[in-house]
Amino acid sequence: MNPTDDRAALSRRFGAEMVRGIRELAREGYNANYFRQMLATHGPVEAARRLVLDPTPSEGLWRLQQMDRLDMSVEMWVQLPWYQPLFEPEVREQARKKLEALRVDVPTELARLVGRLDPDGER
Template sequence: MLAEHGPIEAARRLVLARDPSYGLWRLKTLRRLHMSVEMWVLLPWYKPLFDDTVRKQAEIKLRQLDVDVEAELDRLVRKLERPE
């Protein structure tokens, strides 16, 4: 998908797919949501790349998996702003 559509369109397609992917569910069970496309789409510095529909769908999918989106996003932002 990346080779065919590029990173932004690939991310958009994954997020807009009807149901949460197996990969997203698996990342949640592994406590690795910081690696999910859905979380990265919500990062503030990528906001110009994705419209509100894509960002809202990313949030919906995460909430379907009982994710505290604000807390997870805050953790990810803090981690990325202060690399180890």
């Protein structure tokens, strides 16, 4: 498989995980309608990139903090080692900064998330 095919497959997997996350959060009472719309309009990688690079934290990020579910945030998922090839270093850095602004210990929370998932995104 060539690098372009690898990236496309990784992007599809990232998108599938984002959709699974939206469904999981909906069961907990949070409907991520804005993010769902962004996914449909821009695709998973570009939607995540736009959300993370927006200098204003999204309403969804605040809601996930209230729910104690920042582990389901795009900002956390762009940090996952197996998805890092999809995102430029500045995107990952901005995501980390947004999480730290919410007092998240990113290395600790990322380690927990990695421990809960496997590289294929299975929970």
